[in-house]
Amino acid sequence: MTVQKVIPQMEKNFQQKAGVTFADNSPEFLLALAQEYGDIARFQFGPFKFVLISSPEMVREVLITQAKKFPKANRDVRLLSRVLGQGLVTTNGDEHKRQRRLSQPSFHHRRIASYAETISDYADVIGSELQPDQTINMAEEMEALTLYIVSKTLFDVDMEEMIERSAEIGHAIDVLQTLADKNFDKLFNLPMWIPTPDNIKNKRARKVLDSTITSIMEERREGGEDGVPKDTGDLLSMLMLATDEDGSFLSDLEIRDQLLTLFIAGHETTSNALLWTWYLLSQHPTVEAKLHAELDQVLGGRLPTMDDLKSLPYTEMVLKESMRILPPVWMLNARQAIEDTTIMGYPIPKGIQVFVSPYVMHHLPQNFPDPEKFDPERFSAENIDQIDKYAWIPFGAGGRVCIGNSFAMMEAQLILATLAQRYKFELDPSESVRLQARITMTNKFGMKMKVVERKRPSNIYRLENAVLEPVN
Numbered sequence: 001m002t003v004q005k006v007i008p009q010m011e012k013n014f015q016q017k018a019g020v021t022f023a024d025n026s027p028e029f030l031l032a033l034a035q036e037y038g039d040i041a042r043f044q045f046g047p048f049k050f051v052l053i054s055s056p057e058m059v060r061e062v063l064i065t066q067a068k069k070f071p072k073a074n075r076d077v078r079l080l081s082r083v084l085g086q087g088l089v090t091t092n093g094d095e096h097k098r099q100r101r102l103s104q105p106s107f108h109h110r111r112i113a114s115y116a117e118t119i120s121d122y123a124d125v126i127g128s129e130l131q132p133d134q135t136i137n138m139a140e141e142m143e144a145l146t147l148y149i150v151s152k153t154l155f156d157v158d159m160e161e162m163i164e165r166s167a168e169i170g171h172a173i174d175v176l177q178t179l180a181d182k183n184f185d186k187l188f189n190l191p192m193w194i195p196t197p198d199n200i201k202n203k204r205a206r207k208v209l210d211s212t213i214t215s216i217m218e219e220r221r222e223g224g225e226d227g228v229p230k231d232t233g234d235l236l237s238m239l240m241l242a243t244d245e246d247g248s249f250l251s252d253l254e255i256r257d258q259l260l261t262l263f264i265a266g267h268e269t270t271s272n273a274l275l276w277t278w279y280l281l282s283q284h285p286t287v288e289a290k291l292h293a294e295l296d297q298v299l300g301g302r303l304p305t306m307d308d309l310k311s312l313p314y315t316e317m318v319l320k321e322s323m324r325i326l327p328p329v330w331m332l333n334a335r336q337a338i339e340d341t342t343i344m345g346y347p348i349p350k351g352i353q354v355f356v357s358p359y360v361m362h363h364l365p366q367n368f369p370d371p372e373k374f375d376p377e378r379f380s381a382e383n384i385d386q387i388d389k390y391a392w393i394p395f396g397a398g399g400r401v402c403i404g405n406s407f408a409m410m411e412a413q414l415i416l417a418t419l420a421q422r423y424k425f426e427l428d429p430s431e432s433v434r435l436q437a438r439i440t441m442t443n444k445f446g447m448k449m450k451v452v453e454r455k456r457p458s459n460i461y462r463l464e465n466a467v468l469e470p471v472n
């Protein structure tokens with residue numbers, strides 16, 4: 001892809017200049033574009049016209065102030081619907097608002113808090129299976145763990161049961177994700193009714209997931225009374241029991257699409273957030289030592305609970321900084337102007353697609369000084385106010401902000417706290433980082449890491465400046 005036109009007046013081959021191509025490294029390509037051309041840059045890819053916006057004020061305009069004029073782009077909605085059906089990610093306008101209203105209570109703080117124990121327990125089970133000095137593929141470990149957690153919290157399907165089913169379900173998810181990524185890479189996609197090999201694979205994989213979800217829903221109905229499904233305390237129960245102000249509820253088809261959406265949106269993202277956090281910790285021993293000190297002091301070897309999280313500020317800072325430097329969702333779904341408008345005075349013609357990239361926002365020095373430095377202190381209580389609300393956007397912003405953001409933060413903190421108490425993970429010398437930025441951003445061939453058992457100190461250590469001295 002070459003940049004054909006960039007506001008205000010460029011007609012150069014940007015690709016050559018920046019030394020990166022969109023296909024090879026999309027996040028770096030867009031970052032170079034923003035660095036070279038400022039807050040708003042326009043370019044073209046085949047028949048599609050785009051602008052990349054990269055100032056917090058403009059992000060606010062598109063995602064909040066003028067959000068009605070910038071729904072999700074038709075192409076993104078069409079391609080994602082092939083995988084996710086008509087759920088929260090793929091609807092726009094009033095339909096999206098209705099679904100959001102009905103789904104929101106499932107993510108209420110109290111509801112989420114009840115999952116904390118499962119999360120720590122599951123992380124502990126995975127931790128118990130690791131052997132000191134073993135080399136693991138961290139991407140696979142985190143993917144499996146977050147899949148078990150999402151299955152238990154969404155459907156109340158236990159880890160043991162999931163291990164039996166996970167080969168089939170995991171394969172179906174993999175197929176759908178790979179096909180979705182592939183579709184986004186192509187300029188044109190044949191409609192689903194044409195029986196291409198990929199369309200057939202897509203339909204088969206959806207069938208596996210659809211029938212799994214449908215059979216679980218049927219069990220709930222059978223287990224309930226007076227036509228009211230059984231409440232087993234999971235997200236599925238909440239969705240099946242949710243009613244709107246006018247008494248309407250989600251249809252079976254909507255619940256199925258919603259669950260599939262949450263299932264897919266809810267585990268790959270968190271697993272990549274954790275993958276990058278382990279990687280960054282392995283490269284920054286001082287940060288790692290400070291994290292260990294906090295965990296040892298607050299938890300002293302026991303499993304973390306929901307209540308502990310407020311006493312683990314550094315754990316949260318590490319995760320926030322990791323999601324800044326390597327955001328799992330490196331680019332939001334494109335938005336599309338439904339009428340001629342302006343963003344901060346720049347003309348935006350109807351139909352143009354607008355890119356908002358957390359990766360770009362998080363790597364611009366005007367938003368985060370010394371942006372390549374991994375520095376959790378940016379998110380300390382003293383410093384956090386210096387960060388613009390629309391500059392740090394790993395979960396998006398506005399009416400379409402990630403519905404699972406509190407769940408994800410809690411889950412990631414609990415997993416990090418559980419595993420980092422027992423182990424540190426060293427990057428295998430043969431490993432290197434090759435960003436694979438598709439719908440989510442991961443490392444191209446997983447990540448080999450060595451499991452190193454930690455010797456927990458017998459006395460308590462001070463947190464300040466990560467100086468490990470016994471407290472008298």
Ligand code: HEM
Pocket residue numbers: 088089100261262263265266267269270273327328329332333334393394395396397399400401402403404405407408409
């Ligand atoms: C670290 C983990 C996660 C990250 C980084 C993340 C990131 C995001 C981002 C950036 C968006 C907005 C996309 C856009 O505006 O185009 C989003 C939306 C969404 N996320 Fe997450 N997410 C995470 C975890 C989760 C979890 C755990 C769930 C559910 C269990 C979830 C469910 C969703 C849903 C349903 C949407 C669509 C919301 C809407 O459009 O109303 N996510 N996520």
